[in-house]
Amino acid sequence: MSNYAQSIQNLMNELARLPGIGMRSAERIAFHLLKQKPEEALKLADAIRDVKTRIRHCSVCYNLTEQDPCHICSDPSRDQGLVCVVEQPKDLLALEATGLYKGVYHVLLGRISPLEGIEPADLTVEPLMRRVASGTVREVIMGLNPNMEGDGTALHLQALLASYPNVQVTRLARGLPAGSSIEYANRNILADAIAGRQKM
Amino acid sequence: MALARDRCICLRKFEYSETSQILTLFGREHGLLRVMAKGAHRRTKAGASKFDGGVDLLDLGQAVFTFDTARELQTLTEWHLLEGHLELRRDLRSIYLALYAAELVSVLLEAHDPHRELFDRMEHTLGALATPRREEVFLAFELELFRETGYLPELNACVSCGQVINGLPAGGFSPSRSGVICRNCEAVVHDRISLDPRLLRLLQSLLRLPRQQGATQRLPQLTRHQTDPLNRLLATYIQHTLGRRLRLPDYVIPPVQAGTLAR
Incomplete structure (x- = not known):
């Protein structure tokens, strides 16, 4: 049974549900938020609310966007x-x-x-x-x-x-990534690179 | 903890995080294994990676992993890709048949129970599924898998009265009784699926073919008119026997009207 107040425990539980965050990290982040001024800490809550209420899928391309169609689909160029x-x-x-x-x-x-x-x-x-x-x-x-x-x-x-x-x-073309080394490429990458070789 | 080394085929993968994977591997010497590949997608700037850039479905590789039968999840420490089946990836039917083979192996085998011959057979099958002979190769593998795991249904004698069917037309196939039923018993078996006698003879002959070095020898050329009903019959049977629905049959076997499952 945790000794934390219920609201702190709730915050930690929610943070720990995020990918890559365990209970120790959740605890650290929760106390960081507690130490912040209310207006600073609530910016995070506002940002989460904004993203969940404003962001939707573009009706044309299904990219995430605030405007529909998204800025790419509506770009005449x-x-x-x-x-x-x-x-x-x-x-x-x-x-x-x-x-x-x-x-x-x-x-x-x-x-x-x-x-x-x-x-x-x-x-x-x-x-x-x-x-x-x-x-x-x-x-x-x-x-x-x-x-x-x-x-x-x-x-x-x-x-x-x-x-x-x-x-x-x-x-899209396949093969060796730029900046890599042939000796580290696996046989699939090399096979693709050989099959997709280009005239110089 | 002791490290083990084995030749493995990846049957399932789950992207656990940005860089890590949880894999179900079929090892030649270790059978089914679940492993965590921490940092599987991580590479140095030059491209070096302990896991050859990450493990993909059906990849064949040389794996190094911690091995403790008391633990459900082992740790993969190294993966060297031996075969990535690029040919297979050029045909959707070949991909689905290969994934169906992987699904069957993953549900029919027990963890840490090695099946060396079956492994060799699967390795050979994955290569051959990229060829025009994929239909008969898959069917032969499916039968071999059922035989090796003890799930092969009775195809030579009536499962109700014991009468030998060989040469006689069968009354059908019963998934609940795991085999064929003769004409005399068909009225008392309620989950009977009709089975064309020619297709039954084909199944019987496939099971009699000699096997060598992971492959069925003298495999006849088959069409989908022959293999689709047989794959459907075997899928119905194995799903009934396991008591669970498999996912790949919907991709591999075209749907038919009710009452004509194996015609």
Whole structure:
């Protein structure tokens, strides 16, 4: 039985539910918040409330956004005919961080994982197909993780997109990451790198 | 704690945190193992990783892990990828069949119970599922798995009266009685699934084929018209026997109308 007041214990329990935070860390954070001025500590509560009330999925690409459509989908300088399909909003942010991609996105909100019971109906596959059926899309780039489930999801989408012969289906290149060393690459990475070699 | 080394296939994976994974491995010498791979996705800037960048489903690798049968979760300390099945990943049907094989192994084997021949068989099967012969290869593996784990249903004699079916048309298959039933007994067995006699003979002949170095020899070429009903029959049977629903049959076996499960 804990000796903490119920409200402190509640806070610690909630913090400990966050990923990577155990009871010791929760205790430390709780006491840090207790030491802060009320207006400072309540900023965290306000931020959590804001994010849960304002953030929603973009009705076009399913990215997380405050405005609908999101700033990418509503950007007239973006190529609306080029759609990069990613698993999670985090993947979209990683691609955006390169500053090189000028198309738009479609976030699946997961990947097909038969062993975990995640089916195509659990993802935003239907909205993607509706988007393609609208006729504005000319290329779909598979930006899914290069693992068994990611590849399976890409193949599933490719099969669905086969009924749109005017839509080109591509996938992100694979192989050696820049800045890495060949001696540390596993055989899958090297096999992909050899298969996807480019003319210099 | 003592470290063990084994050749393993990854049957299940769960991304535990940003960098760590919990895996179900099928080890050649150690059977089913659940391991925690701490920092599996962590790499140095040059790309070095103790786990070859993380373990993926169906990967074959050389694993080093703590081994204590009293513990449910072992710790993976090293993983060297031997085969990542890139060919398999180019075909959705091959992926689903391979994942179904992994699901069956993970539910039919007990933890820490080695099955060396079955391991060799699975390693060979995963490679062969990327070829045009995947349907018959999978069916042969499924039968071998059932035989090795003691789940093979009776296919030669009626499970009700004992009459040998060989050569005679069967009255059907009973999942609850784990085998075929003859025409005389079909009226008293209520969970009967109809079974085409030609498909029953095919199953019987597959079980008689010689095996060598992890593969069934002289495996006949089969079509999905033959393998789909048999996979459906075996899936119905094993799900009934285990008392649980498996996930991959929905991806591997096309649905049919009620009452024609194995026709």
